[in-house]
Amino acid sequence: MLEIRNLHVKLEEEDKQILRGVDLTVEAGKVHAIMGPNGSGKSTLSYVLSGRDGYEVTDGTATLGGEDILAMEPEERAAAGLFLAFQYPVEIPGVGNMTFLRTAVNAQRKARGQEEVSAGDFLKLIREKAKALKIDADMLKRPVNVGFSGGEKKRNEILQMAMLEPKMCILDETDSGLDVDAMKLVAEGVNALRDEGRGFLVITHYQRLLNHIRPDVVHIMSEGRIVQTGGPELALEVEENGYGNILEGAA
Amino acid sequence: MAADPKQQATDERLAALTLPEGGGWLGAARKDALGRLQAVRLPGRRDEYWRYTNPTPLVQTAPALDVPDQVEDPFAGLDTLVVTIDGDDISVPDTVPDGLEIGTLRNAAGADIHWAKDVYGRREAAGSRPVSRPLAMLNSAFATNGLVIRATGQVTQPIHIRTTGGTDPILHHVVKVESGASVTLLESGVAGARSNIVTEIEVADTGTFHHIRVDGPVRARHVNTHLFARLGTESTFKSFTLSAHGALTRNEAVIELTGDDAVSHIAGAAFGQGDFHHDDTVFVTHDAENCESRQVYKKVLRDGAVGVFQGKILVKEGAQKTDGYQISQSLLLDDDSVFLAKPELEIYADDVACSHGSTTGAIDETALFYLRSRGVPERDATNLLVLSFLAEAVEEIEDEGLRAHVSERLADWLSRD
Ligand SMILES: Nc1ncnc2c1ncn2[C@@H]1O[C@H](COP(=O)(O)OP(=O)(O)OP(=O)(O)O)[C@@H](O)[C@H]1O
Ligand SMILES: [Mg+2]
Numbered sequence: 001m002l003e004i005r006n007l008h009v010k011l012e013e014e015d016k017q018i019l020r021g022v023d024l025t026v027e028a029g030k031v032h033a034i035m036g037p038n039g040s041g042k043s044t045l046s047y048v049l050s051g052r053d054g055y056e057v058t059d060g061t062a063t064l065g066g067e068d069i070l071a072m073e074p075e076e077r078a079a080a081g082l083f084l085a086f087q088y089p090v091e092i093p094g095v096g097n098m099t100f101l102r103t104a105v106n107a108q109r110k111a112r113g114q115e116e117v118s119a120g121d122f123l124k125l126i127r128e129k130a131k132a133l134k135i136d137a138d139m140l141k142r143p144v145n146v147g148f149s150g151g152e153k154k155r156n157e158i159l160q161m162a163m164l165e166p167k168m169c170i171l172d173e174t175d176s177g178l179d180v181d182a183m184k185l186v187a188e189g190v191n192a193l194r195d196e197g198r199g200f201l202v203i204t205h206y207q208r209l210l211n212h213i214r215p216d217v218v219h220i221m222s223e224g225r226i227v228q229t230g231g232p233e234l235a236l237e238v239e240e241n242g243y244g245n246i247l248e249g250a251a
Numbered sequence: 252m253a254a255d256p257k258q259q260a261t262d263e264r265l266a267a268l269t270l271p272e273g274g275g276w277l278g279a280a281r282k283d284a285l286g287r288l289q290a291v292r293l294p295g296r297r298d299e300y301w302r303y304t305n306p307t308p309l310v311q312t313a314p315a316l317d318v319p320d321q322v323e324d325p326f327a328g329l330d331t332l333v334v335t336i337d338g339d340d341i342s343v344p345d346t347v348p349d350g351l352e353i354g355t356l357r358n359a360a361g362a363d364i365h366w367a368k369d370v371y372g373r374r375e376a377a378g379s380r381p382v383s384r385p386l387a388m389l390n391s392a393f394a395t396n397g398l399v400i401r402a403t404g405q406v407t408q409p410i411h412i413r414t415t416g417g418t419d420p421i422l423h424h425v426v427k428v429e430s431g432a433s434v435t436l437l438e439s440g441v442a443g444a445r446s447n448i449v450t451e452i453e454v455a456d457t458g459t460f461h462h463i464r465v466d467g468p469v470r471a472r473h474v475n476t477h478l479f480a481r482l483g484t485e486s487t488f489k490s491f492t493l494s495a496h497g498a499l500t501r502n503e504a505v506i507e508l509t510g511d512d513a514v515s516h517i518a519g520a521a522f523g524q525g526d527f528h529h530d531d532t533v534f535v536t537h538d539a540e541n542c543e544s545r546q547v548y549k550k551v552l553r554d555g556a557v558g559v560f561q562g563k564i565l566v567k568e569g570a571q572k573t574d575g576y577q578i579s580q581s582l583l584l585d586d587d588s589v590f591l592a593k594p595e596l597e598i599y600a601d602d603v604a605c606s607h608g609s610t611t612g613a614i615d616e617t618a619l620f621y622l623r624s625r626g627v628p629e630r631d632a633t634n635l636l637v638l639s640f641l642a643e644a645v646e647e648i649e650d651e652g653l654r655a656h657v658s659e660r661l662a663d664w665l666s667r668d
Contacts, residue, residue: 164626
């Protein structure tokens with residue numbers, strides 16, 4: 001599904017290398033987790049994959065279903081099935097959450113040559129998905145993320161993911177700022193989307209989320225590289241002993 | 252000695268115009284206005300009040316542009332009382348709602364005694380102090396027609412002035428809202444290659460006047476309007492203008508709050524690109540206690556477009572408890588576009604709360620990326636952000652139905668750009 005090869009990325013404006021040769025393959029149907037110290041490049045990886053400005057790929061490739069996504073515009077990547085749940089979801093005053101989502105869903109459908117969903121069908125669908133995430137009608141009407149609590153913003157990200165049904169979902173610290181119940185809701189939202197054809201890359205600092213979303217593979221990122229890859233037990237080790245041993249072993 | 256260019260331009264323009272026939276009260280008002288105009292002359296490039304906007308296209312004898320095509324009716328589908336204006340040909344419906352009198356200036360001119368006599372040219376003359384407004388004087392002198400509207404009761408059906416044709420019209424409307432009465436005025440349509448439209452509004456104590464003007468997406472158009480309003484005790488005045496494109500627009504609003512507890516809200520949303528110069532010039536005078544005034548202006552500028560805002564709040568001595576708020580903002584979609592703002596507060600009372608601000612900003616790249624990452628193409632994402640920026644001005648429209656209608660048109664026009 002997602003194949004990243006030897007990815008090197010620097011900042012466009014400064015001479016600062018952030019990713020130094022990332023190799024990672026997420027197969028369809030699998031959940032991969034990435035952990036790693038602050039500043040190791042996890043969010044950068046997610047931004048570069050989704051096409052944010054300000055980064056320059058100096059080497060390496062990234063493909064989604066065999067297509068070179070690095071050459072695409074962000075909206076094309078989305079239409080190709082890539083989704084990023086932001087570490088810091090963005091507030092957009094003046095744009096209603098519902099309007100935003102319908103515009104997004106229909107834009108993606110249009111890009112794929114599918115018909116737009118009718119207003120009625122859309123409403124039915126979003127109500128159902130919002131209910132599962134305990135997002136009320138008022139939050140749907142309000143401007144995108146404006147005045148949402150940290151946890152509400154994260155749930156809103158998962159709602160968008162559920163509505164857009166992407167092939168490859170990247171979740172950047174979706175668990176941070178969530179209370180225990182909200183974390184369960186979010187995990188349920190993610191688990192409901194798990195299927196044969198869909199891949200997940202879950203960036204997190206805590207083992208706790210991984211109790212709810214069981215990963216198939218866990219990677220440790222440090223200084224712009226994947227330095228270790230293992231099973232779910234790797235996350236447990238981080239939880240218990242921190243990164244010290246792992247990073248020493250890698251060095 | 253070389254001729255004074257202002258004098259020359261004024262002489263040339265006046266030579267090309269003829270004072271409409273007829274004496275009576277209107278004839279006297281015209282002569283008065285002409286005298287005032289001759290004393291100050293038409294604006295020139297060096298005038299401080301025209302520092303950011305070149306008045307030449309509005310001053311010269313003939314319009315510089317061809318007559319543009321009409322655009323669709325932005326208020327279509329709403330229950331309004333439509334009055335059509337084609338050049339200076341005005342058709343007023345035979346039946347009008349209770350509490351409303353509506354006629355043409357031409358007909359009113361024939362009456363020996365007419366209420367419009369106390370408004371026509373009077374508000375304009377008052378509004379020319381301390382800053383003269385010569386193009387409005389020209390209008391008072393030479394207007395060939397206009398509407399005279401008087402509300403004596405609560406008129407729920409909005410009046411829609413729909414302009415369907417014209418070349419270079421000079422129109423002058425007079426509105427009087429009597430005590431306790433209310434009326435809503437809508438304006439739309441293209442009034443020619445160039446237009447000079449003055450509206451004088453007298454809102455008596457406890458009266459309410461609402462105004463929504465929509466200039467649809469026509470690029471080649473030179474527009475010059477003036478709103479002059481005087482507000483009585485506990486009266487309300489709300490005016491909103493949407494401008495989609497237009498090569499040159501200068502909209503002036505001159506509001507005098509003369510009765511205690513009066514409220515004046517004026518707002519504008521404008522977007523344009525390239526050959527687009529949009530100027531909102533506002534002068535609000537607080538001359539009574541406990542009044543509220545609010546101005547919200549937003550402009551979206553692209554491809555070298557120019558936006559201008561000149562806004563002054565004058566709080567006279569004794570206008571205690573004044574609550575004044577003013578904001579003018581621009582969203583520049585590229586480095587070639589400019590926004591020139593001159594907000595001014597002049598306060599002679601000590602117990603007032605006045606604030607004003609002006610900002611110039613670019614599109615929020617993070618928000619743009621967020622939208623695009625959800626699959627919204629760049630152009631549509633930009634439009635969504637533009638809409639959200641302008642929404643704050645559109646929100647100033649009080650009536651929910653009209654607001655929704657205007658928002659929809661705005662979104663539609665943006666998406667067609
Ligand atoms: N636009 C930028 N300008 C300057 N520095 C940047 C920029 N983007 C990333 N960096 C730097 O790159 C490094 C990696 O940042 P990134 O946000 O990817 O880390 P992270 O692994 O997601 O950290 P965290 O766990 O704290 O979220 C950091 O040192 C960060 O300061
Ligand atoms: Mg991060």
